[in-house]
Amino acid sequence: MSDITxxxxxxxxxxxxxxxxxxxxxxxxxxxxxxxxxxxxxxxxLDSIELFNLYELEFYLALISKNDIKAKSVLDRLLDxxxxxxxxxxxxxxxxxxxxxxxxxxxxxxxxxxxxxxxxLSRRLTTFSRNxxxxxxxxxxxxxxxxxLDLQPSxxxxxxxxxxxxxxxxHYDKAIFSFKEILLQDPYAYPVxxxxxxxxxxxxxxxEKNLKTERKDKLVELSELLINARDNALRCIxxxxxxxxxxxLIYIISTHKFNEKLSKLDSVKEIKDxxxxxxxxxxxxxxxxxxxxxxxxxxxxxAQLQLK
Amino acid sequence: MATNSSTxxxxxxxxxxxxxxxxxxxxxxxxxxxxxxxxxxxxxxxLETVIAIIIIVIxxxxxxxxxxxxxxKGEQINSRSKFLKFIEMKDAVTVIESIGLSDYEELNTRVGxxxxxxxxxxxxxxxxxxx
Numbered sequence: 158m159s160d161i162t163x164x165x166x167x168x169x170x171x172x173x174x175x176x177x178x179x180x181x182x183x184x185x186x187x188x189x190x191x192x193x194x195x196x197x198x199x200x201x202x203l204d205s206i207e208l209f210n211l212y213e214l215e216f217y218l219a220l221i222s223k224n225d226i227k228a229k230s231v232l233d234r235l236l237d238x239x240x241x242x243x244x245x246x247x248x249x250x251x252x253x254x255x256x257x258x259x260x261x262x263x264x265x266x267x268x269x270x271x272x273x274x275x276x277x278l279s280r281r282l283t284t285f286s287r288n289x290x291x292x293x294x295x296x297x298x299x300x301x302x303x304x305x306l307d308l309q310p311s312x313x314x315x316x317x318x319x320x321x322x323x324x325x326x327x328h329y330d331k332a333i334f335s336f337k338e339i340l341l342q343d344p345y346a347y348p349v350x351x352x353x354x355x356x357x358x359x360x361x362x363x364x365e366k367n368l369k370t371e372r373k374d375k376l377v378e379l380s381e382l383l384i385n386a387r388d389n390a391l392r393c394i395x396x397x398x399x400x401x402x403x404x405x406l407i408y409i410i411s412t413h414k415f416n417e418k419l420s421k422l423d424s425v426k427e428i429k430d431x432x433x434x435x436x437x438x439x440x441x442x443x444x445x446x447x448x449x450x451x452x453x454x455x456x457x458x459x460a461q462l463q464l465k
Numbered sequence: 466m467a468t469n470s471s472t473x474x475x476x477x478x479x480x481x482x483x484x485x486x487x488x489x490x491x492x493x494x495x496x497x498x499x500x501x502x503x504x505x506x507x508x509x510x511x512l513e514t515v516i517a518i519i520i521i522v523i524x525x526x527x528x529x530x531x532x533x534x535x536x537x538k539g540e541q542i543n544s545r546s547k548f549l550k551f552i553e554m555k556d557a558v559t560v561i562e563s564i565g566l567s568d569y570e571e572l573n574t575r576v577g578x579x580x581x582x583x584x585x586x587x588x589x590x591x592x593x594x595x596x
Contacts, residue, residue, distance in 0.1 A: 167535040174566050175574035176537065178584075182591035184537075185584075217576075221584045250577070258581045280577055289582050317572040339572065345554065346569045397558040397567075 161199050168192055169207060172214035177221070189218040209238065216251060220258050228255060246277040253281060276309055293326050313339045320352065329360035347396040351403045354389035357382050358406060365415060373422060380419055383410055384431055387438070401449040405458055408442035411435040475524025482517035486510050537565035 168191070171177055177188065192215055200208065212231050219228040232255055239248050249268055256265035262285070269282045283301040288294050302319045306312065320335035336353045339346055361382035368375060387410050393403040416435060423429045450458060489510045496502070531544040542563045544550075551557040561568055 163533065163535045163541070167537075167539075170534075170564070170566065171537070174570040175576035176566060176570060178574040178576050178579045182588045185588060217579075220581060222588055223585050254579070254581055258585060277577060284578055284580070287580065289580065314571060314575050314577060318575055318578045343569070346572065347558070348567055348569050348573060396554060397562060398555055399559050399562050 161195075161202060164191070164195055165199065165202060165207070168195060168211060168214065172210045177214065177217055180221075182222075185218055185221050189215075189222055189224075192218060209235065213247075213251070216255075220254060225255075225259055228258075246275050249275070249278055250281055253278070257285075276312075280305055280309075280312070280315060295322055295326065298322065310338075311342065313342060317349070320356075324352075324356055324359070327359075327363065329356045329363065332356045333360070345396055347393045347400060347403075350389050350393035350396070351400060351406070354386045354393065354403065354406055357386035357389060358410065361386060361415075371418065373425075376418060376422060377425060377428065379415070380422075380428055380431065383413070383415070384427070386410055387431075387435075398445075399449060401446065402458065404442050404445045404449060407438050408446055409459070411439040411442060472524050472528040475520055475527065479517050479520035479524055482513055482520065486513040486517060489513070534560075534564055536563065 168188075171188065177185070180188065192211065196211060196215065203211065212235055216228055216231040216235070219225075219231060232251055235248060235251065239245055242248070253265040253268045256262070256268065266282070266285060269278045269285075271278075273279060283298065283305050286297040286301050288298065299319065299322050302315060302322065306315055306319065309315065316335050316338045320332045320339075323329070323332035323335060333353055333356045336349050336356065339349045340353070343349070361379060364379055364382065368379065387407060390403045390406045390410070393400055394407070416432065419428050420432060423432060446455065490506060493506060493510065497504075526548055530548050531546060531550065533541050533543045536542050542560075544560055545556075551560070558568065567573070
């Protein structure tokens with residue numbers, strides 16, 4: 158397979174998965190240059206669907222990298238092709254993004270609220286209540302997301318957004334509920350199982366910080382959060398056993414110092430089982446982590462997990 | 466490239482054998498009519514047909530070999546399975562995971578919710594630092 162085809166497939170995958178939305182600025186620059194060069198020399202190897210998907214990617218990358226002139230020219234090219242289709246929410250979304258990015262928020266709002274039946278645009282409209290300066294003060298945004306979910310309860314992407322918003326402000330129980338809504342509709346979504354596990358773990362850390370007494374019932378209650386975190390991480394691994402972050406979470410849980418406190422309670426059957434399994438999981442997770450995560454990246458990933 | 470040429474070789478050999486066996490069968494039937502022979506088709510023609518079909522099937526299987534892909538970091542990733550894709554989910558997901566994505570990437574990237582103002586600010590800050 159030629160290098161051009163390999164590159165084409167990679168760029169199309171980035172465009173279709175939306176991976177560019179989570180790119181670092183370095184990656185945005187790198188992909189912008191790569192795509193520009195590719196479109197310059199290899200446009201002939203693309204069919205029209207591939208070409209316009211790559212134009213869409215070019216628009217997003219240009220907009221993120223503040224190259225508004227290029228973003229406008231790509232948008233005009235897309236409008237020339239699809240602008241006559243007044244029902245295209247995808248095109249209107251691109252137009253509204255351009256207007257929002259260039260400071261014409263009112264015009265973007267007008268475009269998005271024209272037809273309340275256009276759910277993709279209504280969804281975008283909710284983001285206008287987002288607080289861009291302080292992510293932890295997003296009550297209005299959360300309220301709007303819930304309002305939207307009342308109208309469109311099967312929108313999994315919005316449930317994921319709501320879960321992450323709750324997680325940012327430390328409402329881990331509500332974040333878990335949101336992620337579980339996704340799992341009800343898509344029970345094999347292993348990255349979501351990991352997110353549920355992570356939020357149970359954060360919930361445990363939050364509760365542990367507030368723990369004032371070491372009463373048996375309180376410790377048992379806390380251990381349930383850890384057990385839930387571990388079980389969800391294990392479910393993630395059961396579906397995808399190369400999901401490194403989940404193995405790392407299992408390692409953290411199995412080596413947590415709270416387990417020492419629990420060892421005094423081994424008269425409780427659930428806790429005894431948990432501690433016995435923990436030892437086996439610790440050994441297994443150590444092996445898997447050394448296989449899956451390069452040594453120089455391990456400390457970085459570990460730090461990200463324990464930041465909260 | 467090697468796979469493509471071996472696939473073509475399988476198809477060519479298989480088709481030649483199949484055409485040859487077809488022509489042999491045609492000749493046999495013509496001769497049977499002229500000589501009033503009522504026996505069955507000779508075993509060598511049947512065998513030739515079966516072998517030709519087997520060779521074509523092998524060619525078809527080799528033509529669906531998995532092609533390499535580029536990961537997000539630009540590394541070339543080859544699938545663990547040479548032909549066909551994995552059926553079991555736990556094996557199938559390893560391919561896309563090795564690229565740096567997942568089948569549920571949409572739930573992670575959420576393009577419809579992209580914070581374009583924040584992304585542009587981050588990019589400007591990075592540009593400011595790197596220059």
